[in-house]
Amino acid sequence: MILEPAQNLNVVDEADVVVVGGGPAGVSAAISAKRNGAKKVILLERYGYLGGMATGGIVVLIPHLSTGPQIEQAGMVMEWLDRLAKKPGGVIGTNKRDVGSNNPELIESWRNYFSLVWANVICYGAYADPEMLKIVLNEMVEEAGVDVYLHSWGCRALVEEGTVKGVVFESKEGRQVILGKIVIDCTGDGDIFASAGADFDLDPDKSIRNGMMALVYRIGNVDFETFAKYKAENPKEWGKNVEKLQEIAGFKSLPFPTPRNDVMWVNNWIPNRDCLKVKDLTKVEFEVRRTVLDVIEYLKKEVPGFNKDSFLHDTAPQVGTRGSRRVKGMYKVLYDDIKQLKKHSDVISAVPAIDLSVSKAAAHIPYRALVPKKINNLLVAGRSFSSDVEANNWTNLIPHCITMGEAAGAAAVLALDSNVQPRDIDVKVLQGMLKKQGVYLP
Numbered sequence: 135m136i137l138e139p140a141q142n143l144n145v146v147d148e149a150d151v152v153v154v155g156g157g158p159a160g161v162s163a164a165i166s167a168k169r170n171g172a173k174k175v176i177l178l179e180r181y182g183y184l185g186g187m188a189t190g191g192i193v194v195l196i197p198h199l200s201t202g203p204q205i206e207q208a209g210m211v212m213e214w215l216d217r218l219a220k221k222p223g224g225v226i227g228t229n230k231r232d233v234g235s236n237n238p239e240l241i242e243s244w245r246n247y248f249s250l251v252w253a254n255v256i257c258y259g260a261y262a263d264p265e266m267l268k269i270v271l272n273e274m275v276e277e278a279g280v281d282v283y284l285h286s287w288g289c290r291a292l293v294e295e296g297t298v299k300g301v302v303f304e305s306k307e308g309r310q311v312i313l314g315k316i317v318i319d320c321t322g323d324g325d326i327f328a329s330a331g332a333d334f335d336l337d338p339d340k341s342i343r344n345g346m347m348a349l350v351y352r353i354g355n356v357d358f359e360t361f362a363k364y365k366a367e368n369p370k371e372w373g374k375n376v377e378k379l380q381e382i383a384g385f386k387s388l389p390f391p392t393p394r395n396d397v398m399w400v401n402n403w404i405p406n407r408d409c410l411k412v413k414d415l416t417k418v419e420f421e422v423r424r425t426v427l428d429v430i431e432y433l434k435k436e437v438p439g440f441n442k443d444s445f446l447h448d449t450a451p452q453v454g455t456r457g458s459r460r461v462k463g464m465y466k467v468l469y470d471d472i473k474q475l476k477k478h479s480d481v482i483s484a485v486p487a488i489d490l491s492v493s494k495a496a497a498h499i500p501y502r503a504l505v506p507k508k509i510n511n512l513l514v515a516g517r518s519f520s521s522d523v524e525a526n527n528w529t530n531l532i533p534h535c536i537t538m539g540e541a542a543g544a545a546a547v548l549a550l551d552s553n554v555q556p557r558d559i560d561v562k563v564l565q566g567m568l569k570k571q572g573v574y575l576p
Protein backbone atom coordinates (compact mmCIF):
# COMPACT_ATOMS: atom_id res chain seq x y z
CA MET A 135 0.00 0.00 0.00
CA ILE A 136 1.12 3.53 -0.74
CA LEU A 137 -0.21 6.60 1.05
CA GLU A 138 -1.04 9.29 -1.52
CA PRO A 139 -0.11 12.73 -0.18
CA ALA A 140 -3.08 14.97 0.63
CA GLN A 141 -3.49 17.95 -1.67
CA ASN A 142 -5.56 21.11 -1.89
CA LEU A 143 -8.13 20.91 -4.68
CA ASN A 144 -9.33 23.91 -6.69
CA VAL A 145 -13.05 24.55 -6.67
CA VAL A 146 -13.55 25.33 -10.36
CA ASP A 147 -17.29 25.78 -10.49
CA GLU A 148 -20.54 25.47 -8.58
CA ALA A 149 -24.15 24.90 -9.54
CA ASP A 150 -27.61 24.26 -8.20
CA VAL A 151 -27.63 20.81 -9.76
CA VAL A 152 -24.62 18.72 -10.74
CA VAL A 153 -25.31 15.66 -12.86
CA VAL A 154 -22.55 13.07 -13.20
CA GLY A 155 -22.75 10.85 -16.30
CA GLY A 156 -24.02 12.04 -19.69
CA GLY A 157 -25.95 8.95 -20.83
CA PRO A 158 -29.70 8.78 -21.51
CA ALA A 159 -30.49 9.40 -17.82
CA GLY A 160 -27.88 12.12 -17.24
CA VAL A 161 -28.61 14.21 -20.33
CA SER A 162 -32.32 14.09 -19.50
CA ALA A 163 -31.76 14.95 -15.84
CA ALA A 164 -29.62 17.97 -16.72
CA ILE A 165 -32.02 19.29 -19.38
CA SER A 166 -35.04 18.70 -17.17
CA ALA A 167 -33.42 20.54 -14.24
CA LYS A 168 -32.54 23.51 -16.43
CA ARG A 169 -35.90 23.65 -18.19
CA ASN A 170 -37.64 23.54 -14.82
CA GLY A 171 -35.83 26.67 -13.67
CA ALA A 172 -32.53 25.69 -12.03
CA LYS A 173 -30.23 28.71 -12.39
CA LYS A 174 -27.16 26.66 -13.16
CA VAL A 175 -26.83 22.98 -14.06
CA ILE A 176 -23.51 21.24 -14.69
CA LEU A 177 -23.30 17.93 -16.56
CA LEU A 178 -20.06 15.97 -16.15
CA GLU A 179 -19.15 13.22 -18.62
CA ARG A 180 -15.98 11.13 -18.74
CA TYR A 181 -15.92 10.75 -22.55
CA GLY A 182 -16.00 13.29 -25.39
CA TYR A 183 -19.64 12.95 -26.38
CA LEU A 184 -23.06 12.52 -24.76
CA GLY A 185 -25.43 9.55 -24.93
CA GLY A 186 -23.71 6.79 -22.95
CA MET A 187 -24.64 3.35 -24.22
CA ALA A 188 -27.06 4.86 -26.78
CA THR A 189 -24.16 6.48 -28.66
CA GLY A 190 -20.78 5.26 -27.39
CA GLY A 191 -22.13 1.78 -26.74
CA ILE A 192 -23.69 1.69 -30.25
CA VAL A 193 -26.94 0.48 -28.72
CA VAL A 194 -29.02 1.50 -31.68
CA LEU A 195 -32.45 0.24 -30.65
CA ILE A 196 -34.89 2.41 -28.69
CA PRO A 197 -37.67 -0.10 -28.16
CA HIS A 198 -41.06 -0.57 -26.55
CA LEU A 199 -42.39 2.90 -26.02
CA SER A 200 -45.97 1.62 -26.02
CA THR A 201 -48.27 -1.12 -24.80
CA GLY A 202 -51.14 -1.60 -27.25
CA PRO A 203 -52.30 1.81 -28.55
CA GLN A 204 -50.90 3.84 -25.62
CA ILE A 205 -47.49 5.51 -25.89
CA GLU A 206 -46.26 5.20 -22.33
CA GLN A 207 -42.65 6.29 -22.66
CA ALA A 208 -43.21 9.82 -23.87
CA GLY A 209 -41.57 13.13 -22.89
CA MET A 210 -37.95 13.59 -23.85
CA VAL A 211 -37.56 10.32 -25.74
CA MET A 212 -40.15 11.60 -28.24
CA GLU A 213 -38.07 14.75 -28.56
CA TRP A 214 -35.00 12.60 -29.30
CA LEU A 215 -36.89 10.79 -32.06
CA ASP A 216 -38.49 13.93 -33.52
CA ARG A 217 -35.13 15.69 -33.66
CA LEU A 218 -33.36 12.60 -35.06
CA ALA A 219 -35.96 12.42 -37.82
CA LYS A 220 -34.71 15.81 -39.05
CA LYS A 221 -31.09 14.60 -39.35
CA PRO A 222 -29.88 12.70 -42.43
CA GLY A 223 -30.27 8.98 -41.71
CA GLY A 224 -31.00 9.82 -38.08
CA VAL A 225 -33.70 7.30 -37.31
CA ILE A 226 -36.00 4.65 -38.68
CA GLY A 227 -39.06 3.54 -36.76
CA THR A 228 -42.79 3.23 -36.49
CA ASN A 229 -45.10 6.21 -36.83
CA LYS A 230 -46.92 7.56 -33.77
CA ARG A 231 -50.26 7.43 -35.59
CA ASP A 232 -49.85 3.69 -36.32
CA VAL A 233 -49.18 2.62 -32.73
CA GLY A 234 -51.51 -0.20 -31.68
CA SER A 235 -52.56 -0.96 -35.27
CA ASN A 236 -52.86 -4.56 -36.43
CA ASN A 237 -53.06 -3.61 -40.11
CA PRO A 238 -51.45 -6.62 -41.88
CA GLU A 239 -49.55 -4.47 -44.39
CA LEU A 240 -48.04 -2.32 -41.67
CA ILE A 241 -47.19 -5.37 -39.58
CA GLU A 242 -45.51 -6.93 -42.59
CA SER A 243 -43.44 -3.80 -43.27
CA TRP A 244 -42.05 -3.69 -39.72
CA ARG A 245 -41.87 -7.38 -38.86
CA ASN A 246 -38.14 -7.58 -39.60
CA TYR A 247 -37.37 -4.81 -37.14
CA PHE A 248 -37.12 -6.52 -33.76
CA SER A 249 -39.42 -4.98 -31.12
CA LEU A 250 -41.39 -2.73 -33.50
CA VAL A 251 -44.11 -5.39 -33.84
CA TRP A 252 -45.19 -6.96 -30.58
CA ALA A 253 -48.06 -9.41 -30.03
CA ASN A 254 -49.10 -8.66 -33.61
CA VAL A 255 -49.59 -4.93 -33.11
CA ILE A 256 -47.41 -1.99 -34.10
CA CYS A 257 -45.31 -0.88 -31.19
CA TYR A 258 -43.75 2.61 -30.97
CA GLY A 259 -39.97 2.34 -31.20
CA ALA A 260 -36.99 3.20 -33.34
CA TYR A 261 -33.47 2.46 -34.49
CA ALA A 262 -31.29 5.54 -34.10
CA ASP A 263 -27.97 6.50 -35.62
CA PRO A 264 -25.43 7.01 -32.80
CA GLU A 265 -23.49 9.77 -34.60
CA MET A 266 -26.68 11.75 -35.31
CA LEU A 267 -27.75 11.21 -31.70
CA LYS A 268 -24.48 12.70 -30.42
CA ILE A 269 -25.26 15.83 -32.47
CA VAL A 270 -28.89 15.96 -31.31
CA LEU A 271 -27.93 15.64 -27.64
CA ASN A 272 -25.32 18.39 -27.95
CA GLU A 273 -28.00 20.63 -29.47
CA MET A 274 -30.46 19.81 -26.71
CA VAL A 275 -28.09 20.58 -23.82
CA GLU A 276 -26.83 23.76 -25.49
CA GLU A 277 -30.36 25.02 -26.15
CA ALA A 278 -31.35 24.26 -22.56
CA GLY A 279 -28.31 26.16 -21.25
CA VAL A 280 -26.66 23.26 -19.42
CA ASP A 281 -22.95 23.76 -18.62
CA VAL A 282 -21.23 20.63 -19.94
CA TYR A 283 -17.83 19.34 -18.83
CA LEU A 284 -16.65 16.56 -21.17
CA HIS A 285 -13.49 14.52 -20.61
CA SER A 286 -14.17 14.82 -16.89
CA TRP A 287 -14.27 11.68 -14.78
CA GLY A 288 -16.33 11.97 -11.58
CA CYS A 289 -14.17 10.35 -8.90
CA ARG A 290 -16.10 10.78 -5.72
CA ALA A 291 -18.78 12.69 -3.91
CA LEU A 292 -17.78 15.38 -1.45
CA VAL A 293 -19.73 14.49 1.66
CA GLU A 294 -20.03 16.29 4.99
CA GLU A 295 -21.97 14.57 7.76
CA GLY A 296 -24.10 12.54 5.41
CA THR A 297 -24.79 15.44 3.05
CA VAL A 298 -23.37 15.66 -0.46
CA LYS A 299 -21.76 19.02 -1.23
CA GLY A 300 -20.34 18.39 -4.68
CA VAL A 301 -18.02 16.10 -6.62
CA VAL A 302 -14.33 15.63 -7.13
CA PHE A 303 -13.44 14.96 -10.74
CA GLU A 304 -10.28 14.14 -12.66
CA SER A 305 -9.31 15.54 -16.07
CA LYS A 306 -6.27 16.68 -18.05
CA GLU A 307 -6.22 19.60 -15.59
CA GLY A 308 -5.78 17.25 -12.65
CA ARG A 309 -8.10 16.74 -9.73
CA GLN A 310 -10.67 19.48 -9.18
CA VAL A 311 -13.94 20.13 -7.39
CA ILE A 312 -17.39 21.24 -8.49
CA LEU A 313 -19.77 22.21 -5.71
CA GLY A 314 -23.45 21.42 -6.08
CA LYS A 315 -26.57 21.89 -3.99
CA ILE A 316 -27.95 18.63 -5.37
CA VAL A 317 -25.96 15.93 -7.13
CA ILE A 318 -27.62 13.39 -9.42
CA ASP A 319 -25.69 10.17 -10.01
CA CYS A 320 -26.31 9.05 -13.60
CA THR A 321 -23.05 7.14 -14.04
CA GLY A 322 -24.97 3.89 -14.57
CA ASP A 323 -22.45 2.22 -12.26
CA GLY A 324 -23.34 4.29 -9.20
CA ASP A 325 -19.76 5.59 -8.87
CA ILE A 326 -20.92 8.68 -7.01
CA PHE A 327 -23.46 7.20 -4.61
CA ALA A 328 -21.07 4.35 -3.76
CA SER A 329 -18.36 6.86 -2.87
CA ALA A 330 -20.88 8.87 -0.85
CA GLY A 331 -21.56 5.88 1.37
CA ALA A 332 -25.08 5.13 0.11
CA ASP A 333 -26.01 1.46 0.43
CA PHE A 334 -26.39 -0.51 -2.78
CA ASP A 335 -27.01 -3.98 -4.22
CA LEU A 336 -24.48 -5.67 -6.46
CA ASP A 337 -25.61 -9.20 -7.23
CA PRO A 338 -25.36 -9.80 -10.98
CA ASP A 339 -27.39 -12.75 -12.23
CA LYS A 340 -25.23 -14.43 -14.86
CA SER A 341 -28.23 -16.08 -16.48
CA ILE A 342 -30.06 -12.89 -17.49
CA ARG A 343 -29.48 -9.98 -19.86
CA ASN A 344 -28.22 -7.39 -17.40
CA GLY A 345 -25.66 -9.84 -15.98
CA MET A 346 -23.81 -9.86 -19.30
CA MET A 347 -21.36 -7.39 -20.78
CA ALA A 348 -20.79 -6.62 -24.46
CA LEU A 349 -18.73 -4.80 -27.02
CA VAL A 350 -21.05 -3.94 -29.85
CA TYR A 351 -19.84 -3.41 -33.41
CA ARG A 352 -21.26 -2.51 -36.81
CA ILE A 353 -20.78 -4.17 -40.18
CA GLY A 354 -20.93 -2.07 -43.35
CA ASN A 355 -21.76 -2.88 -46.97
CA VAL A 356 -24.51 -5.34 -46.12
CA ASP A 357 -28.08 -5.70 -47.32
CA PHE A 358 -30.35 -5.89 -44.30
CA GLU A 359 -33.51 -6.59 -46.29
CA THR A 360 -31.93 -9.64 -47.93
CA PHE A 361 -30.67 -10.85 -44.55
CA ALA A 362 -34.09 -10.36 -42.91
CA LYS A 363 -35.85 -12.24 -45.73
CA TYR A 364 -33.37 -15.10 -45.47
CA LYS A 365 -33.83 -15.27 -41.68
CA ALA A 366 -37.63 -15.27 -41.94
CA GLU A 367 -37.69 -17.93 -44.67
CA ASN A 368 -34.99 -20.20 -43.21
CA PRO A 369 -35.44 -20.15 -39.45
CA LYS A 370 -33.84 -23.58 -38.91
CA GLU A 371 -30.78 -22.79 -41.00
CA TRP A 372 -30.45 -19.39 -39.35
CA GLY A 373 -30.69 -21.13 -35.95
CA LYS A 374 -27.71 -23.30 -36.90
CA ASN A 375 -25.81 -20.22 -38.03
CA VAL A 376 -26.53 -18.53 -34.72
CA GLU A 377 -24.95 -21.53 -32.96
CA LYS A 378 -21.97 -21.38 -35.28
CA LEU A 379 -21.53 -17.64 -34.67
CA GLN A 380 -21.56 -18.29 -30.93
CA GLU A 381 -18.94 -21.00 -31.39
CA ILE A 382 -16.68 -18.72 -33.43
CA ALA A 383 -17.09 -15.63 -31.23
CA GLY A 384 -17.09 -17.49 -27.92
CA PHE A 385 -20.35 -15.78 -26.88
CA LYS A 386 -23.80 -15.09 -28.32
CA SER A 387 -23.67 -12.52 -31.17
CA LEU A 388 -26.63 -11.40 -33.30
CA PRO A 389 -26.94 -8.86 -36.13
CA PHE A 390 -29.70 -6.22 -35.90
CA PRO A 391 -30.86 -3.44 -38.24
CA THR A 392 -29.79 0.19 -38.13
CA PRO A 393 -31.41 3.18 -39.87
CA ARG A 394 -29.33 2.26 -42.97
CA ASN A 395 -30.01 -0.86 -45.05
CA ASP A 396 -26.28 -1.19 -45.75
CA VAL A 397 -25.17 -1.22 -42.09
CA MET A 398 -26.06 -3.69 -39.30
CA TRP A 399 -25.05 -3.63 -35.64
CA VAL A 400 -24.01 -6.79 -33.86
CA ASN A 401 -25.21 -7.08 -30.30
CA ASN A 402 -23.43 -9.58 -28.07
CA TRP A 403 -23.77 -11.11 -24.62
CA ILE A 404 -20.61 -11.96 -22.67
CA PRO A 405 -21.19 -13.70 -19.34
CA ASN A 406 -18.98 -13.89 -16.24
CA ARG A 407 -17.39 -10.44 -16.51
CA ASP A 408 -17.48 -7.81 -13.77
CA CYS A 409 -18.00 -4.31 -15.19
CA LEU A 410 -16.44 -2.76 -12.09
CA LYS A 411 -13.13 -4.58 -12.50
CA VAL A 412 -10.51 -3.11 -14.86
CA LYS A 413 -9.17 -6.55 -15.73
CA ASP A 414 -12.61 -7.74 -16.83
CA LEU A 415 -13.31 -4.56 -18.80
CA THR A 416 -10.00 -5.11 -20.56
CA LYS A 417 -10.80 -8.77 -21.23
CA VAL A 418 -14.07 -7.86 -22.96
CA GLU A 419 -12.30 -5.36 -25.23
CA PHE A 420 -9.79 -8.04 -26.24
CA GLU A 421 -12.22 -10.97 -26.47
CA VAL A 422 -14.50 -9.26 -28.97
CA ARG A 423 -11.73 -7.88 -31.17
CA ARG A 424 -9.94 -11.27 -31.14
CA THR A 425 -12.83 -13.00 -32.96
CA VAL A 426 -14.75 -10.21 -34.70
CA LEU A 427 -13.06 -10.69 -38.08
CA ASP A 428 -13.69 -14.45 -37.99
CA VAL A 429 -17.37 -13.79 -37.24
CA ILE A 430 -17.60 -11.40 -40.17
CA GLU A 431 -15.77 -13.83 -42.46
CA TYR A 432 -18.32 -16.51 -41.59
CA LEU A 433 -21.25 -14.16 -42.21
CA LYS A 434 -19.78 -13.14 -45.58
CA LYS A 435 -19.44 -16.74 -46.71
CA GLU A 436 -22.57 -18.31 -45.29
CA VAL A 437 -25.29 -15.76 -44.68
CA PRO A 438 -27.28 -13.92 -47.37
CA GLY A 439 -27.25 -10.17 -46.88
CA PHE A 440 -23.51 -10.21 -46.21
CA ASN A 441 -21.10 -10.26 -49.16
CA LYS A 442 -17.42 -10.27 -50.01
CA ASP A 443 -17.21 -6.49 -49.58
CA SER A 444 -18.90 -6.37 -46.16
CA PHE A 445 -16.50 -4.87 -43.61
CA LEU A 446 -16.04 -4.04 -39.95
CA HIS A 447 -17.51 -0.54 -39.83
CA ASP A 448 -16.52 0.19 -36.22
CA THR A 449 -16.39 -1.23 -32.72
CA ALA A 450 -18.05 0.70 -29.92
CA PRO A 451 -15.77 3.18 -28.17
CA GLN A 452 -17.55 2.28 -24.96
CA VAL A 453 -17.74 -1.23 -23.52
CA GLY A 454 -21.31 -2.42 -22.94
CA THR A 455 -22.53 -2.61 -19.37
CA ARG A 456 -26.11 -3.72 -18.89
CA GLY A 457 -26.26 -3.88 -15.10
CA SER A 458 -24.09 -2.71 -12.21
CA ARG A 459 -24.52 -1.27 -8.71
CA ARG A 460 -28.13 -0.50 -7.78
CA VAL A 461 -28.77 2.03 -5.03
CA LYS A 462 -30.84 1.00 -2.01
CA GLY A 463 -33.57 3.56 -2.25
CA MET A 464 -36.65 4.61 -0.32
CA TYR A 465 -38.41 1.92 -2.37
CA LYS A 466 -36.93 -1.08 -4.18
CA VAL A 467 -38.79 -2.12 -7.34
CA LEU A 468 -39.22 -5.90 -7.28
CA TYR A 469 -39.74 -8.32 -10.14
CA ASP A 470 -42.92 -9.39 -8.34
CA ASP A 471 -44.15 -5.78 -8.53
CA ILE A 472 -43.83 -5.92 -12.29
CA LYS A 473 -45.54 -9.29 -12.60
CA GLN A 474 -48.34 -8.24 -10.26
CA LEU A 475 -48.65 -4.77 -11.84
CA LYS A 476 -48.13 -3.01 -8.53
CA LYS A 477 -49.31 0.58 -8.71
CA HIS A 478 -47.52 3.44 -6.97
CA SER A 479 -49.04 6.81 -6.18
CA ASP A 480 -45.58 8.37 -6.73
CA VAL A 481 -45.16 6.86 -10.22
CA ILE A 482 -42.75 8.86 -12.41
CA SER A 483 -42.32 6.42 -15.30
CA ALA A 484 -44.62 3.83 -16.86
CA VAL A 485 -42.58 1.04 -18.40
CA PRO A 486 -44.57 -0.63 -21.18
CA ALA A 487 -45.17 -4.37 -20.92
CA ILE A 488 -42.22 -5.93 -22.71
CA ASP A 489 -42.89 -9.62 -22.51
CA LEU A 490 -46.60 -10.36 -22.37
CA SER A 491 -45.84 -13.63 -20.58
CA VAL A 492 -44.47 -11.54 -17.69
CA SER A 493 -47.04 -8.74 -17.53
CA LYS A 494 -49.85 -7.33 -19.63
CA ALA A 495 -49.64 -3.66 -18.67
CA ALA A 496 -47.11 -0.99 -17.79
CA ALA A 497 -44.90 -1.31 -14.71
CA HIS A 498 -44.75 1.69 -12.39
CA ILE A 499 -41.37 3.14 -11.42
CA PRO A 500 -41.97 5.13 -8.22
CA TYR A 501 -40.08 8.34 -7.44
CA ARG A 502 -38.82 6.74 -4.20
CA ALA A 503 -36.67 4.36 -6.29
CA LEU A 504 -34.52 7.36 -7.27
CA VAL A 505 -33.94 8.53 -3.69
CA PRO A 506 -31.18 6.87 -1.66
CA LYS A 507 -32.35 5.70 1.76
CA LYS A 508 -29.59 7.64 3.46
CA ILE A 509 -27.35 10.53 2.30
CA ASN A 510 -28.79 13.99 1.68
CA ASN A 511 -28.77 16.14 -1.48
CA LEU A 512 -28.38 13.07 -3.68
CA LEU A 513 -30.58 11.52 -6.35
CA VAL A 514 -29.95 8.56 -8.66
CA ALA A 515 -31.35 8.06 -12.17
CA GLY A 516 -30.82 5.48 -14.89
CA ARG A 517 -29.92 1.84 -14.70
CA SER A 518 -28.65 1.98 -11.10
CA PHE A 519 -32.04 2.97 -9.67
CA SER A 520 -33.35 1.02 -6.68
CA SER A 521 -34.55 -2.36 -7.95
CA ASP A 522 -33.92 -6.06 -7.62
CA VAL A 523 -31.79 -7.58 -10.33
CA GLU A 524 -34.66 -9.08 -12.35
CA ALA A 525 -36.86 -5.99 -12.15
CA ASN A 526 -33.84 -3.99 -13.30
CA ASN A 527 -33.42 -6.35 -16.24
CA TRP A 528 -36.86 -5.31 -17.55
CA THR A 529 -36.80 -1.64 -16.69
CA ASN A 530 -33.34 -0.24 -17.44
CA LEU A 531 -33.67 0.31 -21.19
CA ILE A 532 -32.80 3.61 -22.84
CA PRO A 533 -36.33 5.12 -22.74
CA HIS A 534 -36.84 4.10 -19.10
CA CYS A 535 -33.55 5.76 -18.15
CA ILE A 536 -34.59 8.91 -20.01
CA THR A 537 -37.84 9.22 -18.04
CA MET A 538 -36.06 8.51 -14.76
CA GLY A 539 -33.58 11.26 -15.62
CA GLU A 540 -36.37 13.71 -16.39
CA ALA A 541 -37.95 12.97 -13.02
CA ALA A 542 -34.69 13.33 -11.08
CA GLY A 543 -33.86 16.66 -12.75
CA ALA A 544 -37.31 18.10 -12.03
CA ALA A 545 -37.26 16.71 -8.46
CA ALA A 546 -33.91 18.38 -7.76
CA VAL A 547 -35.36 21.78 -8.74
CA LEU A 548 -38.49 21.18 -6.66
CA ALA A 549 -36.39 20.23 -3.62
CA LEU A 550 -34.28 23.38 -3.97
CA ASP A 551 -37.31 25.63 -4.50
CA SER A 552 -39.12 24.09 -1.53
CA ASN A 553 -35.98 24.07 0.61
CA VAL A 554 -36.43 20.40 1.49
CA GLN A 555 -34.52 17.21 0.91
CA PRO A 556 -35.35 15.31 -2.31
CA ARG A 557 -37.02 12.62 -0.19
CA ASP A 558 -39.47 15.19 1.21
CA ILE A 559 -40.72 16.88 -1.95
CA ASP A 560 -44.42 17.04 -2.78
CA VAL A 561 -44.63 14.24 -5.35
CA LYS A 562 -47.94 15.48 -6.74
CA VAL A 563 -46.21 18.73 -7.71
CA LEU A 564 -43.39 16.73 -9.32
CA GLN A 565 -45.90 14.68 -11.30
CA GLY A 566 -47.53 17.91 -12.49
CA MET A 567 -44.13 19.18 -13.68
CA LEU A 568 -43.47 15.92 -15.52
CA LYS A 569 -46.86 15.93 -17.25
CA LYS A 570 -46.20 19.49 -18.38
CA GLN A 571 -43.01 18.32 -20.10
CA GLY A 572 -44.89 15.56 -21.89
CA VAL A 573 -44.14 12.58 -19.65
CA TYR A 574 -46.97 10.03 -19.67
CA LEU A 575 -48.13 9.07 -16.18
CA PRO A 576 -50.89 6.46 -15.76
Ligand SMILES: Cc1cc2nc3c(=O)[nH]c(=O)nc-3n(C[C@H](O)[C@H](O)[C@H](O)COP(=O)(O)OP(=O)(O)OC[C@H]3O[C@@H](n4cnc5c(N)ncnc54)[C@H](O)[C@@H]3O)c2cc1C
Nearest residue numbers: 155157158159180186187288322348454455516517531532
Ligand atom coordinates in the same frame (compact mmCIF):
# COMPACT_ATOMS: atom_id res chain seq x y z
C1 LIG B 1 -24.89 -4.22 -25.37
C2 LIG B 1 -26.11 -3.57 -24.82
C3 LIG B 1 -27.30 -3.70 -25.51
C4 LIG B 1 -28.43 -3.06 -25.05
N1 LIG B 1 -29.56 -3.12 -25.78
C5 LIG B 1 -30.55 -2.24 -25.51
C6 LIG B 1 -31.56 -2.01 -26.47
O1 LIG B 1 -31.61 -2.64 -27.52
N2 LIG B 1 -32.47 -1.04 -26.19
C7 LIG B 1 -32.43 -0.32 -25.02
O2 LIG B 1 -33.27 0.56 -24.84
N3 LIG B 1 -31.50 -0.56 -24.09
C8 LIG B 1 -30.54 -1.46 -24.33
N4 LIG B 1 -29.52 -1.62 -23.44
C9 LIG B 1 -29.59 -0.97 -22.13
C10 LIG B 1 -29.34 0.53 -22.17
O3 LIG B 1 -28.42 0.86 -23.18
C11 LIG B 1 -28.81 1.05 -20.83
O4 LIG B 1 -29.45 0.44 -19.74
C12 LIG B 1 -29.00 2.56 -20.76
O5 LIG B 1 -28.20 3.18 -21.75
C13 LIG B 1 -28.64 3.07 -19.40
O6 LIG B 1 -28.66 4.47 -19.42
P1 LIG B 1 -27.90 5.26 -18.26
O7 LIG B 1 -27.96 6.69 -18.59
O8 LIG B 1 -28.39 4.80 -16.94
O9 LIG B 1 -26.38 4.70 -18.33
P2 LIG B 1 -25.32 4.71 -19.52
O10 LIG B 1 -25.96 4.64 -20.84
O11 LIG B 1 -24.34 3.67 -19.15
O12 LIG B 1 -24.64 6.13 -19.38
C14 LIG B 1 -23.80 6.43 -18.28
C15 LIG B 1 -22.95 7.62 -18.67
O13 LIG B 1 -22.16 8.01 -17.55
C16 LIG B 1 -20.79 8.16 -17.94
N5 LIG B 1 -20.00 7.85 -16.76
C17 LIG B 1 -19.90 6.67 -16.12
N6 LIG B 1 -19.12 6.80 -15.03
C18 LIG B 1 -18.73 8.10 -14.99
C19 LIG B 1 -17.94 8.84 -14.09
N7 LIG B 1 -17.41 8.28 -13.01
N8 LIG B 1 -17.75 10.16 -14.33
C20 LIG B 1 -18.28 10.76 -15.44
N9 LIG B 1 -19.05 10.08 -16.33
C21 LIG B 1 -19.28 8.78 -16.09
C22 LIG B 1 -20.63 7.17 -19.07
O14 LIG B 1 -19.52 7.48 -19.88
C23 LIG B 1 -21.97 7.30 -19.78
O15 LIG B 1 -21.97 8.35 -20.71
C24 LIG B 1 -28.38 -2.30 -23.84
C25 LIG B 1 -27.19 -2.20 -23.13
C26 LIG B 1 -26.06 -2.82 -23.62
C27 LIG B 1 -24.78 -2.64 -22.87
